[in-house]
Structure formats: C-alpha cells, structure tokens
Amino acid sequence: MSAMQSNGPVAVVFHTLVVVFMLAPLVVICLVAFTPANTLTLPTTQLSLRWFAAVFDHPDFVASFVNSLWVAAISATIAVALAVSAGLALDRYEFYGRGALNALFLSPLMIPHLVLGVALLRMFALIGATGSFVWLSLGHIVVVTPYVLRLVLSAFSGLDRSVEQAAVTLGASRWTVFRRITVPMILPGITGGWLLAFINSFDELTMSIFVTSPATVTLPVRMYMYATESIDPMMAAVSALMIALTAAAMLLLDRIFGLDKILVGEG
Amino acid sequence: MSGARASWPPNWTPWLLALPGTALFAALVLLPLALTFALSFHVYDPATGVQDQVTLAHYIAVVTDDYFLTIFWRTLRLAALTTLICAVIGAPEAYILSRMRQPWRAIFLLAIIGPLLVSVVVRTFGWSMLLGPAGLINDAFRFFGIGTVRLLYTETAIVIGLVHVMLPFMVIPVWTSLQKLDPMVEAAAWTLGASRFTALRRVVMPQVTMGLLSGSLVVFGLSASAFAMPALLGGRRLKVAATVVYDQYMNELNWPLGAAIAIIVLVVNLIIMLAYHRAVETRARRTLG
Numbered sequence: 001m002s003a004m005q006s007n008g009p010v011a012v013v014f015h016t017l018v019v020v021f022m023l024a025p026l027v028v029i030c031l032v033a034f035t036p037a038n039t040l041t042l043p044t045t046q047l048s049l050r051w052f053a054a055v056f057d058h059p060d061f062v063a064s065f066v067n068s069l070w071v072a073a074i075s076a077t078i079a080v081a082l083a084v085s086a087g088l089a090l091d092r093y094e095f096y097g098r099g100a101l102n103a104l105f106l107s108p109l110m111i112p113h114l115v116l117g118v119a120l121l122r123m124f125a126l127i128g129a130t131g132s133f134v135w136l137s138l139g140h141i142v143v144v145t146p147y148v149l150r151l152v153l154s155a156f157s158g159l160d161r162s163v164e165q166a167a168v169t170l171g172a173s174r175w176t177v178f179r180r181i182t183v184p185m186i187l188p189g190i191t192g193g194w195l196l197a198f199i200n201s202f203d204e205l206t207m208s209i210f211v212t213s214p215a216t217v218t219l220p221v222r223m224y225m226y227a228t229e230s231i232d233p234m235m236a237a238v239s240a241l242m243i244a245l246t247a248a249a250m251l252l253l254d255r256i257f258g259l260d261k262i263l264v265g266e267g
Numbered sequence: 268m269s270g271a272r273a274s275w276p277p278n279w280t281p282w283l284l285a286l287p288g289t290a291l292f293a294a295l296v297l298l299p300l301a302l303t304f305a306l307s308f309h310v311y312d313p314a315t316g317v318q319d320q321v322t323l324a325h326y327i328a329v330v331t332d333d334y335f336l337t338i339f340w341r342t343l344r345l346a347a348l349t350t351l352i353c354a355v356i357g358a359p360e361a362y363i364l365s366r367m368r369q370p371w372r373a374i375f376l377l378a379i380i381g382p383l384l385v386s387v388v389v390r391t392f393g394w395s396m397l398l399g400p401a402g403l404i405n406d407a408f409r410f411f412g413i414g415t416v417r418l419l420y421t422e423t424a425i426v427i428g429l430v431h432v433m434l435p436f437m438v439i440p441v442w443t444s445l446q447k448l449d450p451m452v453e454a455a456a457w458t459l460g461a462s463r464f465t466a467l468r469r470v471v472m473p474q475v476t477m478g479l480l481s482g483s484l485v486v487f488g489l490s491a492s493a494f495a496m497p498a499l500l501g502g503r504r505l506k507v508a509a510t511v512v513y514d515q516y517m518n519e520l521n522w523p524l525g526a527a528i529a530i531i532v533l534v535v536n537l538i539i540m541l542a543y544h545r546a547v548e549t550r551a552r553r554t555l556g
Contacts, residue, residue, distance in 0.1 A: 011363045014359060015363045018434075024397060028397055029396070041401075082287055086288040089284035094276065101285055113301070114492055115492070115532060122299060185517050203388075205388055212324055223389075224498075228498075231392075239388075239393070242385070
C-alpha cells in the first residue's frame with residue numbers, strides 16, 4: 001500500500017477532535033463514577049468506590065439489572081432460534097412471498113422504536129397484558145430478531161454447500177446434516193447474532209419505556225426515570241458498569257465475528 | 268437440495284420454517300400498528316376515555332394547532348441540522364480513516380463506531396454532565412474567561428447529543444463506499460497532474476456521494492424520531508415529536524392524539540426509508556451495469 005498517502009496535519013487534528021468528541025461522554029462517566037464527592041465532579045485527589053457500593057444499596061436498581069439480564073438473555077435466545085429457522089427458509093428456498101417475509105422480518109429496523117412502543121402498549125392494554133414479563137420479552141424479540149437475521153443470512157450465504165451434499169451422499173439424514181454440518185458451520189453467525197441481540201435488548205429504552213410496569217422495569221428505563229428526577233454520582237457508577245458490560249460483550253463479538261464486519265456489515 | 272425455484276406442487280417447507288417468526292411478527296408488529304392506526308381516528312373524551320365514534324379531529328388538531336406545528340417544525344429543524352453536521356464531520360472522518368494504516372484504522376474505527384453499542388441513556392447522561400453549568404465544557408469556558416454559558420436544556424444540547432448518536436450512521440456508509448475505491452486511482456490522478464483538491468473532487472467525491480446520501484437519510488430518519496436525547500438534554504420545555512407522543516400517552520392519557528402523532532412520525536420515517544432503499548438500489552444497478 002505504498003500508494004496510500006498518510007494523512008496531513010490538518011487531517012490528524014480533525015481526526016483527534018472527532019475521536020475526543022465520540023469518547024468524551026463515556027470517559028467522563030467512567031471518571032466521575034470514582035469520585036469520593038457528593039456531587040458530579042471529577043475525582044482530583046483520590047478515587048473512591050462508594051458510588052459503586054451505593055448502587056447495591058438501591059434494591060430497585062439491582063432488580064432492574066436482573067430484569068434486563070433476563071429479558072436480554074431470553075429474547076436473544078429465542079431471536080436466534082427464529083432467525084435460524086426463518087434464515088433457512090429465506091436462504092434455501094425460492095417461494096411466493098419470500099420478499100415480503102424478508103421485509104416483514106427486517107421491518108423493526110425501519111419502524112421507530114417509539115412507534116413500536118405505543119403500538120405494543122395499545123395491544124397489551126386491549127388484551128390485558130400490560131406489565132407482563134413475557135410480553136415485554138416478546139416485544140424485545142421483535143426488536144432484536146432483525147439483527148440476528150442479518151448475521152445468520154450472511155453466514156448462510158458464505159457457507160460451502162458441497163460439504164452438506166457430501167454428508168447427504170454418505171447417507172446422513174437431513175436433521176443430522178443440519179445438526180452436525182450446517183449449525184457448526186454457521187456458529188460464528190449464531191453466537192455473534194446472539195451477543196448483538198443481547199446488547200441491543202439490554203440497551204433498549206424507547207420501546208421498553210411504554211411496555212414496562214413497576215415490576216418489570218429494565219435498567220435503561222430505571223436510569224431514564226432516575227435521570228429525569230435527580231442526578232448524582234450513582235448514575236455515573238451504574239453507567240460505568242453498563243459501559244464495562246458493553247465493552248466486554250464488544251470484545252467477545254470482535255473475537256467471534258469481527259466487529260467491523262457486524263457494525264459496518266453490508267453497507 | 269438445489270431446489271431454488273418456485274415449483275408446483277408448492278413446497279411447504281420454507282413456510283413451515285418461517286412460520287414461528289411470521290406469526291410473532293404478524294401479532295406483534297402488524298396487528299399493533301393496525302390497532303394504533305385505528306386508534307388515531309377515535310374520539311377521545313377526557314372524562315370517559317376512548318370513544319367508539321370515528322373522527323379526523325386529532326389529525327386536524329395536529330396540523331392546525333400552533334403548539335404542535337412549533338414542535339414538528341423544531342423536530343424537522345433539529346433533524347436537518349444534525350444531518351448536516353454529521354455529513355460535514357462524518358464524510359471527512361471516514362476518508363481520513365480509510366487512509367490510515369493498520370492497526371490504527373481498526374482501533375479508531377472501533378472508537379468511533381463502538382459507542383453505538385452503549386445504551387443511549389448512558390451517553391445522554393454523559394453529555395448532560397459535560398454540558399451542565401458545572402460541567403467540563405463550562406469549566407473550560409470559565410478558564411478562558413468566557414463565563415458560564417447555558418448549554419443544557421437548549422436546542423444546542425439536543426443537536427450535540429444527536430450528532431454523537433448519529434455520527435456512526437454517517438461514517439459507516441461513507442466508509443463502505445470508500446472501501447470500493449481503489450487508492451491507486453486517486454494516486455493516478457495526482458501523477459497525471461491533478462491537485463489534491465481536484466483529485467478529491469473528481470475522483471473521491473463521486474464515489475462517496477451515494478454513501479453520503481444513504482447516511483443522510485438514515486441519520487435524518489433516526490433523528491426525527493429520537494426520544495432519549497431530546498427528552499433528557501432538552502428538558503421539559505423543549506418538546507419534539509417523540510417526547511410529545513410520550514406526553515400524550517403517559518401524562519395526558521390522550522392516546523388517540525398520541526397515536527395520530529406516532530402515525531405521522533411513522534409515515535415520515537417510512538417515506539425516508541423507501542427513499543433510502545431506492546438510493547441503494549440505484550447504486551447497486553450502477554455498479555452492476
């Protein structure tokens with residue numbers, strides 16, 4: 001790549017400013033979380049873990065955190081099952097309505113979460129399902145399935161079909177081929193999709209805010225409600241924990257699937 | 268196993284495979300949207316709630332009442348401004364990234380796109396700390412003798428927050444379209460005597476235009492329906508379409524009016540997304556043809 005000119009000084013300054021802009025709010029949160037003071041100030045003389053301890057004195061935050069973990073794990077798992085099954089149909093078969101099905105499964109990416117939220121609220125109210133954990137999870141499944149489906153479809157399209165055909169020739173049943181050949185070959189897509197779905201569900205605010213009840217409040221919704229009333233360093237501690245969790249998931253995703261491939265994807 | 272063709276008798280396997288997902292999406296996307304569409308035409312009575320009579324009153328109220336018109340205008344203005352700023356920052360940044368060497372390229376791409384995965388509540392909270400009267404930005408202003416500037420709970424704060432959320436959505440498509448550009452072509456332009464500016468304008472820009480267009484459409488659509496940033500950085504007084512929908516549903520309890528505004532937000536978004544797909548298809552056809 002000798003033809004590639006390096007960036008000039010103006011470009012380097014511009015780039016530095018953009019990176020600072022993108023990371024500033026996250027860095028500030030992580031620093032303020034360690035403040036020993038009672039206000040949102042950067043720690044100057046010493047670091048303290050008191051606000052992390054304070055999080056665990058708030059049972060409502062702990063309960064919301066557990067809620068979020070459950071909703072995210074359940075919806076990611078079911079979304080993977082739905083996406084693999086639907087992905088098989090979309091990838092392997094040409095049938096009437098295939099395009100429409102594809103559009104239906106990807107539609108939550110085009111519908112603002114706000115609109116999905118009020119729409120689900122209306123339906124849940126009509127069938128008397130408001131505030132139920134199951135229906136909240138179903139809402140999350142709908143939101144995260146498109147992300148999994150895109151990864152699963154790209155895994156299917158990169159799969160070497162001749163290995164499957166060899167197994168069939170050697171007498172394997174269709175189920176055995178699926179279990180022993182297809183699934184292991186698309187496993188990076190499945191695990192990457194699961195993690196991406198987990199993160200997206202764990203972070204989801206705008207739809208959840210309409211369909212959670214006091215008993216099923218997820219962590220982002222709890223944080224939102226807390227932030228509209230008061231702001232203290234505990235919010236910074238909770239946020240820092242969320243950033244840490246997201247960063248861990250991100251590193252895992254990078255290892256499994258390549259983060260650039262997932263985020264930049266098929267442009 | 269090669270059967271990638273519609274045949275007779277119809278093959279039911281794909282439908283069986285897609286059935287669970289289809290049922291779920293029909294029940295939790297199509298049906299609720301249809302119900303909300305219907306709800307937006309129902310009469311609302313503050314004393315007794317939603318009535319059975321059908322009316323267009325909510326849509327008429329929304330497009331004639333100054334209160335709502337101000338809010339729609341603000342929503343569109345902020346979304347347009349966010350889109351413009353994202354384009355001005357995102358396109359050069361993608362270009363700079365594409366000219367970097369590994370491993371810096373991968374590291375900085377992660378630094379710019381990674382925040383996408385952090386919850387929007389967390390990012391909003393970070394900005395409210397930075398922009399507040401006692402925040403780092405005002406500390407800097409005071410240090411340079413500018414004095415304290417009111418930033419939090421202004422439209423400026425909303426735009427800053429939105430740009431932070433939307434910038435990755437601009438960098439990604441521009442980056443993708445730059446990946447298809449052979450760096451040798453730009454170098455060839457220099458060799459043939461073109462100035463760096465001419466090479467940028469005549470070689471790089473045409474390649475980037477489609478990425479810039481699709482990025483702009485996505486950023487505009489997402490900005491116009493954003494909820495958390497305007498709600499937390501704009502405060503209670505600066506409403507946008509999304510926060511008004513929230514108010515109507517959760518505080519005023521006038522669901523039909525809220526539904527009407529939500530449907531308008533949805534239709535605007537769908538039009539933008541259709542334009543986006545049209546743009547992507549045109550690009551695909553041009554690359555193929």
